[in-house]
Amino acid sequence: MPDTGLDWAAWAVAVPLVGALLAGLLSRPGSRLGPGLGVVFGLFTALTVAGAVVAVWRDGPVRAGLGGWDVPLGIALSLDGLSALMLAMTAVVGLAVSVYALGYLRGSQMRGKFWALWLWLWAAMNALYLSGDVFNLYVTLELVGLAAVALTALSGGAAALGAAMRYLLVSLLGSLAYLMGVALLYGGYGVLDLAALGVAMEPDNVSRLAAAFMTVGLLMKTALFPLHVWLPPAHASAPAPVSAVLSALVVKASFYLILRLWLDVFPALTVPGFELLMGALGAGALLWGSVLALRAARLKQVVAYSTVAQLGYLFLMFPLMAVTPGAWQAVVFFALAHACAKATVFLAAGNLQRAAGHDRLADLGAVMRAEPMSVFAFGIAGASLVGLPLTGGFIAKWLLVEAAIEGGAWGWAWLVLGGGLLAGAYVFRVLGHAFGRSVRLERHERVPGLMAWSTLALALVSVVLGFAGAASLELLALHGGRP
Amino acid sequence: MTSLYLVGGAILFALGLHALVARRHLLLKVLALNVMGSGVFMVLLALAARGGVQPDPVPHALVLTGIVVAVSATAFALALILRVKAVTGRPYLPDHNGDDPA
Numbered sequence: 186m187p188d189t190g191l192d193w194a195a196w197a198v199a200v201p202l203v204g205a206l207l208a209g210l211l212s213r214p215g216s217r218l219g220p221g222l223g224v225v226f227g228l229f230t231a232l233t234v235a236g237a238v239v240a241v242w243r244d245g246p247v248r249a250g251l252g253g254w255d256v257p258l259g260i261a262l263s264l265d266g267l268s269a270l271m272l273a274m275t276a277v278v279g280l281a282v283s284v285y286a287l288g289y290l291r292g293s294q295m296r297g298k299f300w301a302l303w304l305w306l307w308a309a310m311n312a313l314y315l316s317g318d319v320f321n322l323y324v325t326l327e328l329v330g331l332a333a334v335a336l337t338a339l340s341g342g343a344a345a346l347g348a349a350m351r352y353l354l355v356s357l358l359g360s361l362a363y364l365m366g367v368a369l370l371y372g373g374y375g376v377l378d379l380a381a382l383g384v385a386m387e388p389d390n391v392s393r394l395a396a397a398f399m400t401v402g403l404l405m406k407t408a409l410f411p412l413h414v415w416l417p418p419a420h421a422s423a424p425a426p427v428s429a430v431l432s433a434l435v436v437k438a439s440f441y442l443i444l445r446l447w448l449d450v451f452p453a454l455t456v457p458g459f460e461l462l463m464g465a466l467g468a469g470a471l472l473w474g475s476v477l478a479l480r481a482a483r484l485k486q487v488v489a490y491s492t493v494a495q496l497g498y499l500f501l502m503f504p505l506m507a508v509t510p511g512a513w514q515a516v517v518f519f520a521l522a523h524a525c526a527k528a529t530v531f532l533a534a535g536n537l538q539r540a541a542g543h544d545r546l547a548d549l550g551a552v553m554r555a556e557p558m559s560v561f562a563f564g565i566a567g568a569s570l571v572g573l574p575l576t577g578g579f580i581a582k583w584l585l586v587e588a589a590i591e592g593g594a595w596g597w598a599w600l601v602l603g604g605g606l607l608a609g610a611y612v613f614r615v616l617g618h619a620f621g622r623s624v625r626l627e628r629h630e631r632v633p634g635l636m637a638w639s640t641l642a643l644a645l646v647s648v649v650l651g652f653a654g655a656a657s658l659e660l661l662a663l664h665g666g667r668p
Numbered sequence: 669m670t671s672l673y674l675v676g677g678a679i680l681f682a683l684g685l686h687a688l689v690a691r692r693h694l695l696l697k698v699l700a701l702n703v704m705g706s707g708v709f710m711v712l713l714a715l716a717a718r719g720g721v722q723p724d725p726v727p728h729a730l731v732l733t734g735i736v737v738a739v740s741a742t743a744f745a746l747a748l749i750l751r752v753k754a755v756t757g758r759p760y761l762p763d764h765n766g767d768d769p770a
Contacts, residue, residue, distance in 0.1 A: 327737050346752045347762035361704050372715040
């Protein structure tokens with residue numbers, strides 16, 4: 186039985202990694218071994234994450250050197266409230282997606298490869314959240330990127346392959362920019378440990394250059410406007426469970442790294458106007474993404490552009506932190522609420538696509554009326570995206586607006602509320618088709634129960650989050666962690 | 669000498685970035701990324717040589733790990749290019765109208 190939080194967390198990396206290797210080596214196309222391994226290992230991963238979260242809750246943040254070699258010789262793992270919350274977010278969404286994929290991939294050619302890649306991605310994301318070393322973070326970042334691109338290409342169609350290729354080039358470019366920043370940081374300070382860098386950081390030009398390289402590289406991977414053009418084709422052309430994982434989790438991994446760096450390493454480096462620039466890009470993402478979500482003709486494109494828009498909120502972190510230092514906690518809770526809601530919406534879209542055989546918005550009305558459970562799940566998650574009460578999205582926007590008003594930054598508060606209105610417009614644009622004049626039901630394929638129920642279960646998590654705001658903030662307050 | 673390698677690394681990085689954006693053939697784009705990677709490695713090696721007679725081993729370890737990552741990423745990228753070529757018949761990115769959801 187693992188005793189410290191880090192022991193639990195180390196298992197949260199090892200378990201999916203072993204699962205990925207077994208699923209990759211043993212399963213043959215068409216065998217039932219892959220799905221079985223995937224679900225069992227997914228379940229165990231979620232259990233180890235639960236153990237890690239409970240341990241952080243009980244004992245506070247922990248840090249340890251890998252293999253007993255401590256910093257500066259060794260490589261540190263660190264687990265604090267922020268890492269624990271990201272691990273938990275990945276586990277909750279990951280579990281729902283795993284169950285969904287059981288139904289979605291039944292009898293599909295993609296089955297064997299999906300489970301190996303998905304468990305691999307899960308292990309890489311968990312490792313990223315636990316790593317306390319800038320170079321180790323580069324390696325995990327690259328693992329996340331390669332696994333995500335491979336999942337995007339899984340369906341093998343021309344659109345998916347093109348989108349995956351573009352995603353790969355952007356992802357590798359982002360990683361290299363990040364690595365250049367790591368090299369400059371090592372040149373300046375001679376250490377790679379996040380905590381040690383944070384202590385030593387001086388506001389000089391080399392550090393600023395390093396911070397710029399790393400931030401721009403990570404912004405590409407997070408798809409912040411105007412670096413977002415690779416995202417909608419990739420997220421819209423992937424199979425439904427993959428879209429859910431990419432939109433809910435993968436972009437959050439690189440966002441987490443931006444947050445971690447600017448929270449623990451670079452805060453001394455901000456220059457006047459930087460916060461405003463990031464806030465303005467966030468606002469641009471919010472408006473441009475919403476406009477394109479309103480114009481998109483296919484359901485999955487609406488959802489993908491909605492991700493571009495919602496990612497804008499995350500970058501309000503910078504202007505808000507300048508006036509209210511604790512605002513990052515509100516942003517992390519927003520990321521959590523968005524992950525649950527966006528995964529649900531993509532899964533529900535997958536259900537409708539399965540039922541109708543296409544996802545052209547204009548012709549979906551009749552199928553939407555025939556699939557009330559998926560539409561209901563879409564509605565709940567959509568309400569969370571808009572920020573309606575009784576959902577996680579409501580609490581997240583409440584916290585953001587509160588942070589803005591507390592710091593006297595009324596403009597950002599209005600932006601948060603205006604973004605909610607735009608989200609309302611594109612969510613109801615989709616839901617409106619369910620209430621339209623009756624179109625004859627041309628084709629209707631039954632949606633497997635596993636898909637419908639896992640979508641609904643994840644939608645209900647958004648509602649649970651509506652009551653979990655205080656607990657999440659308490660967990661996030663357990664920050665840092667010295668040896 | 670050290671600054672020569674530093675500047676050389678920076679130039680390789682910039683050249684690679686230019687080719688990545690300007691060249692259309694996917695193979696050239698992947699090669700451009702490799703050139704950028706070599707630029708970063710060269711900067712790391714220059715940093716390792718700074719301390720006088722004894723080179724710093726940490727950047728060497730980073731470069732070795734970086735090469736392993738670069739080789740796997742390149743192998744994956746080449747495999748993906750072959751698939752793109754097999755399915756679409758052209759080793760280029762699909763025509764892309766930026767943000768045009770319709």
